[in-house]
Amino acid sequence: MARKLVTIRDVAERAGVSMSTVSHVLNGNDHHVGAATRALVQEAMRALNYRPNAIARSMVKQKTATIGLILTEVDNLLFTPVFMAVEEVLRPAGYHIVLVSAPDVEGEMQAIETLRSQQVDGFIFMSLSLCTSNEHLVQLQNDSVPLVLINRCSDDRTMNMISWADRDAACEATMHLIRLGHTRLGTITGPINSRPPRKSAIERYAGWRQALNAEGLPVNMDWVVDGQYSYEGGYRAVKTLLAQEGQEIPSALFIASDVMAIAALKALQEAGLRVPQDVAVVAMGDPPMAAYTIPALTTFSLPTQEAGRIAAHMLLDWLQPGAYLQAPAPQQITLSFHAIVRESCGAIQYQGLSSHLDHV
Amino acid sequence: MARKLVTIRDVAERAGVSMSTVSHVLNGNDHHVGAATRALVQEAMRALNYRPNAIARSMVKQKTATIGLILTEVDNLLFTPVFMAVEEVLRPAGYHIVLVSAPDVEGEMQAIETLRSQQVDGFIFMSLSLCTSNEHLVQLQNDSVPLVLINRCSDDRTMNMISWADRDAACEATMHLIRLGHTRLGTITGPINSRPPRKSAIERYAGWRQALNAEGLPVNMDWVVDGQYSYEGGYRAVKTLLAQEGQEIPSALFIASDVMAIAALKALQEAGLRVPQDVAVVAMGDPPMAAYTIPALTTFSLPTQEAGRIAAHMLLDWLQPGAYLQAPAPQQITLSFHAIVRESCGAIQYQGLSSHLDHV
DNA sequence: TTGAAAGCGCTAACAC
DNA sequence: GTGTTAGCGCTTTCAA
Numbered sequence: 001m002a003r004k005l006v007t008i009r010d011v012a013e014r015a016g017v018s019m020s021t022v023s024h025v026l027n028g029n030d031h032h033v034g035a036a037t038r039a040l041v042q043e044a045m046r047a048l049n050y051r052p053n054a055i056a057r058s059m060v061k062q063k064t065a066t067i068g069l070i071l072t073e074v075d076n077l078l079f080t081p082v083f084m085a086v087e088e089v090l091r092p093a094g095y096h097i098v099l100v101s102a103p104d105v106e107g108e109m110q111a112i113e114t115l116r117s118q119q120v121d122g123f124i125f126m127s128l129s130l131c132t133s134n135e136h137l138v139q140l141q142n143d144s145v146p147l148v149l150i151n152r153c154s155d156d157r158t159m160n161m162i163s164w165a166d167r168d169a170a171c172e173a174t175m176h177l178i179r180l181g182h183t184r185l186g187t188i189t190g191p192i193n194s195r196p197p198r199k200s201a202i203e204r205y206a207g208w209r210q211a212l213n214a215e216g217l218p219v220n221m222d223w224v225v226d227g228q229y230s231y232e233g234g235y236r237a238v239k240t241l242l243a244q245e246g247q248e249i250p251s252a253l254f255i256a257s258d259v260m261a262i263a264a265l266k267a268l269q270e271a272g273l274r275v276p277q278d279v280a281v282v283a284m285g286d287p288p289m290a291a292y293t294i295p296a297l298t299t300f301s302l303p304t305q306e307a308g309r310i311a312a313h314m315l316l317d318w319l320q321p322g323a324y325l326q327a328p329a330p331q332q333i334t335l336s337f338h339a340i341v342r343e344s345c346g347a348i349q350y351q352g353l354s355s356h357l358d359h360v
Numbered sequence: 361m362a363r364k365l366v367t368i369r370d371v372a373e374r375a376g377v378s379m380s381t382v383s384h385v386l387n388g389n390d391h392h393v394g395a396a397t398r399a400l401v402q403e404a405m406r407a408l409n410y411r412p413n414a415i416a417r418s419m420v421k422q423k424t425a426t427i428g429l430i431l432t433e434v435d436n437l438l439f440t441p442v443f444m445a446v447e448e449v450l451r452p453a454g455y456h457i458v459l460v461s462a463p464d465v466e467g468e469m470q471a472i473e474t475l476r477s478q479q480v481d482g483f484i485f486m487s488l489s490l491c492t493s494n495e496h497l498v499q500l501q502n503d504s505v506p507l508v509l510i511n512r513c514s515d516d517r518t519m520n521m522i523s524w525a526d527r528d529a530a531c532e533a534t535m536h537l538i539r540l541g542h543t544r545l546g547t548i549t550g551p552i553n554s555r556p557p558r559k560s561a562i563e564r565y566a567g568w569r570q571a572l573n574a575e576g577l578p579v580n581m582d583w584v585v586d587g588q589y590s591y592e593g594g595y596r597a598v599k600t601l602l603a604q605e606g607q608e609i610p611s612a613l614f615i616a617s618d619v620m621a622i623a624a625l626k627a628l629q630e631a632g633l634r635v636p637q638d639v640a641v642v643a644m645g646d647p648p649m650a651a652y653t654i655p656a657l658t659t660f661s662l663p664t665q666e667a668g669r670i671a672a673h674m675l676l677d678w679l680q681p682g683a684y685l686q687a688p689a690p691q692q693i694t695l696s697f698h699a700i701v702r703e704s705c706g707a708i709q710y711q712g713l714s715s716h717l718d719h720v
Numbered sequence: 721t722t723g724a725a726a727g728c729g730c731t732a733a734c735a736c
Numbered sequence: 737g738t739g740t741t742a743g744c745g746c747t748t749t750c751a752a
Contacts, residue, residue: 005422007745018723023747034721054477055424056745058415060728062365066458066478074440074447084434087461096478098426099459101447117414118426118456231652259649266652289619292591292626294654367729378739383731394737416729419744 006050015044026052058119066096067315068115070108071126074101077258077287078128078304082150085308086124093316095121104196109136122146122315127153131199144327146318148311153199160314161332164302166200166284169337170207170254171214173282173300177252178215180345182280185212186223186250188237188260193226201229204256204284223250227260234260238267251279252345258285262293265344269294276346286340295343303335310335366410375404386412418479426456427675428475430468431486434461437618437647438488438664442510445668446484453676455481465556469496482506482675487513491559504687506678508671513559520674521692524662526560526644529697530567530614531574533642533660537612538575540705542640545572546583546610548597548620553586561589564616564644583610587620594620598627611639612705618645622653625704629654636706646700655703663695670695 008026012019017037024032025041033041044050058064067090071079087097098120102108108125115123123145125137131153140147141159148160177185187208190201205224212219222244227237234255242249255261261283265275273279275295283290286301310333317328368386372379377397384392385401393401404410418424427450431439447457458480462468468485475483483505485497491513500507501519508520537545547568550561565584572579582604587597594615602609615621621643625635633639635655643650646661670693677688 005745008747009745019746020724020748021722024722027747032721037722051473051477053479053745054474055415055418055479056728057747058728059419059730059745060747062728064415074444079440080434083459084461087434087459091460096458096460096474098456099443099447100451100456101444113411114414114456117411119413119415231648235652262649263652266654266656269654288591289622289649292595292623294626294629296626365729368731369729379729380731380740381738384738387731392737397737413729416744417731419729419746420731422744 005053006048007053008050010048011041011044011050014048015041017041062119063121064119065094066098066118066120067122067124068098068100068111068120069124069126070100070102070111070115072101072103072128074099076128077285078302079126081304082126082308082311085305086312089309089312089316105132105136112136112140116145121319122148124148124150124311124315125152126150126311131202132196146315146327148314150307150311151200153197157332158330160311160318160330162307162310162314163332163334164200164307165334165336166203166302167207167210169284169300169302170204170256171211172207172337172339173284174208174211174254175215176298176300176339176341176345177254177280177282178211178217180252180280182252183217184220184223184248184251185217185254186220186225186241186252187254188225188227188234188241188256188264190229190256190260191226198229201256204254208254208256220250222247227255227257227264229257229260231259231263234263235267238264238271242267242271242273249273249279253279253281255281255283258283258287258290258297258299261297261299261344262289265293265295265297275344280346281344283344286338290340291342293344297340298342298345299340300337301340302337306335365413366408367413368410370408371401371404371410374408375401377401422479423481424479425454426458426478426480427482427484428458428460428471428480429484429486430460430462430471430475432461432463432488434459436488437645438662439486441664442486442668442671445665446672449669449672449676465492465496472496472500476505481679482508484508484510484671484675485512486510486671491562492556506675506687508674510667510671511560513557517692518690520671520678520690522667522670522674523692523694524560524667525694525696526563526662527567527570529644529660529662530564530616531571532567532697532699533644534568534571534614535575536658536660536699536701536705537614537640537642538571538577540612540640542612543577544580544583544608544611545577545614546580546585546601546612547614548585548587548594548601548616548624550589550616550620551586558589561616568614568616580610582607587615587617587624589617589620591619591623594623595627598624598631602627602631602633609633609639613639613641615641615643618643618647618650618657618659621657621659621704622649625653625655625657635704640706641704643704646698650700651702653704657700658702658705659700660697661700662697666695 008022012022025038100111102111134154150162189205191198192201225237225240227233283297283299286299290297368382372382385398460471462471494514510522549565551558552561585597585600587593643657643659646659650657
């Protein structure tokens with residue numbers, strides 16, 4: 001930073017008052033200082049171009065007005081809306097956000113360590129669905145460090161946790177297909193067999209099965225293909241599906257992510273299959289581009305901004321003066337989904353979805 | 361943060377040594393401390409679960425190992441790769457990144473002010489093409505605060521600046537169309553008339569014109585439509601283009617951003633126009649999904665990760681011990697483009713693009 | 721209403 | 737090699 005810092009002492013000297021007086025006007029302890037002196041001090045601050053040193057203040061106040069946001073992948077369409085929502089809540093409250101990406105537990109532990117060193121006031125962990133050990137988080141919690149988890153695998157009811165209703169959404173998405181008359185259902189899943197496992201991938205797959213079971217429809221494992229949550233994977237998954245010999249192909253596909261769905265649309269088109277006439281497609285997640293794919297994606301979206309907003313508010317509550325020793329009771333919140341009906345499943349022909357149906 | 365901090369003094373007491381000895385082992389000044397004492401100290405640190413307080417250290421060292429990344433929109437496909445590249449360079453060097461979004465000059469000034477208060481060691485400003493006053497940045501520079509600008513409007517050769525070759529790329533993209541035999545050329549621009557103006561939008565438009573001029577092709581202003589760099593805008597722009605009465609439509613479109621191009625593809629398809637047979641499309645920017653649009657986008661991409669990487673390295677150079685008083689000579693770097701030829705312009709029928717042609 | 725002084729946790733001369 | 741001490745810039749009792 002700049003070489004020679006202007007300090008509170010310089011201001012005090014220039015104004016002919018003591019450091020503590022300057023400190024008082026700085027912190028708006030107006031009742032502690034006369035109007036005349038205050039004007040004097042403010043004048044001096046201006047003249048010297050004084051800028052308070054937040055680090056020094058943090059040192060004595062024992063807080064930094066900074067929170068750490070740790071996530072597995074910046075490179076995920078869910079990240080942006082969550083971050084924006086978090087910032088929108090935290091910044092007006094005077095907090096800064098240190099953003100760290102940590103793809104695995106080791107990285108997370110390291111991030112925790114350095115950020116605690118930096119004395120951040122709290123953490124938000126957003127594992128974009130990676131399902132790993134939480135011991136290091138429990139440790140944090142035990143040290144009574146304010147933290148909230150978004151989309152994390154854990155049944156630990158002692159932590160603040162925000163989840164999405166992945167299974168319900170997937171089930172409902174599949175039901176949407178079934179209500180449309182489809183009986184030959186396939187799915188392109190996220191990485192359901194990876195290590196560490198992906199919570200959302202597993203849940204969405206489970207939701208798909210649940211719908212089939214509920215309707216007494218058979219599960220054809222040849223029609224379950226892992227698309228790895230990636231463009232490339234989604235594309236390949238369709239190719240795989242279509243390459244199976246002597247097989248009927250599914251008439252409808254539940255695709256566990258928007259990204260895979262976009263790529264699947266491409267592969268389907270290349271194979272000369274029309275969507276939705278030959279194959280209907282329903283996806284999950286609703287990035288801005290989903291309205292502009294060909295055909296536009298019908299998708300079940302998860303409220304990302306809301307997750308960010310709630311996480312930030314939970315943290316703020318915890319950070320509230322007075323909440324230091326007595327943390328607010330931990331909450332587990334599961335956010336519901338929205339059905340966004342567009343083109344990729346064909347015209348909607350039934351009633352009953354209204355409760356979750358957005359006006360698009 | 362946690363209530364009762366374990367300090368260097370506690371460690372010293374427990375180990376039966378002085379604070380400075382602890383400090384020495386902490387900072388790896390190995391030659392200053394005997395092996396036996398070191399072991400003792402380390403043992404004590406472990407036993408007490410000591411964690412050094414980076415804030416206290418910052419205070420005396422006058423640096424925080426934190427840099428501020430300020431950007432106009434998180435919500436832009438260019439952001440992610442830039443951020444990842446910056447982090448990849450900065451984190452191994454021990455730096456943290458405070459991320460702040462500031463859509464306008466006012467927000468930027470505020471961000472600067474609070475981050476300077478927080479004593480960040482340097483700044484990266486990434487205006488995703490917003491072209492505004494730079495006085496507040498000049499001020500920073502004058503206070504000899506390390507900073508580097510990415511994609512900023514300025515001819516000020518006293519600052520570190522990384523730009524993309526927007527005009528060249530646009531010109532070359534248009535030339536691509538012309539070489540393919542097109543003579544009826546239209547363009548969907550970014551917000552070229554907005555206030556504050558968008559540098560990249562203006563440059564890309566200029567590049568398009570430049571190509572037409574060079575080839576002696578007429579500029580038809582009915583075929584220049586502002587798409588605002590948004591999905592919705594790109595979609596509308598095509599509708600506008602096609603709604604013009606008694607007009608031929610362009611046989612090829614240079615679309616100034618990937619986002620607009622994706623939406624344009626949709627609008628074109630809805631109008632029953634085939635791409636590339638009826639209308640060829642070339643875009644700029646290459647997000648992952650560009651390979652999966654229908655048809656896949658031929659696009660001229662700007663090296664985003666490289667920009668981030670270079671920016672981070674420039675900052676690091678400046679932050680190098682010894683560079684404090686004598687800042688390294690400011691550099692202006694313009695990064696070139698890559699042609700990514702896919703489907704939206706039809707088959708490539710000429711030679712000569714090889715210098716910029718990526719192997720896709 | 722204002723000031724003096726004790727620290728917040730750590731580093732860096734400088735003694736020993 | 738190890739210890740003493742004086743700050744880094746600020747807040748905050750406690751006196752005046």
